[in-house]
Amino acid sequence: MADDKSKRDFRDRNRIAADEEYELDYVAKEHGVSRQDVLDAIKAVGNERSKVEEYLKRQSK
Numbered sequence: 205m206a207d208d209k210s211k212r213d214f215r216d217r218n219r220i221a222a223d224e225e226y227e228l229d230y231v232a233k234e235h236g237v238s239r240q241d242v243l244d245a246i247k248a249v250g251n252e253r254s255k256v257e258e259y260l261k262r263q264s265k
Contacts, residue, residue: 222243222246231260237260
């Protein structure tokens with residue numbers, strides 16, 4: 205199910221929707237990694253944005 209773009213309350217801002225390509229692309233570009241790296245991070249730590257970002261930072265070192 206796609207995000208409802210008319211909802212502007214940002215309830216799911218702290219989560220990454222793995223089925224939304226634009227979200228994967230955004231996180232990938234932000235961290236200089238591939239979309240697959242983001243999917244692997246989501247698989248490893250879940251879809252909470254802070255945990256995924258922390259995981260990606262640790263992997264890039």
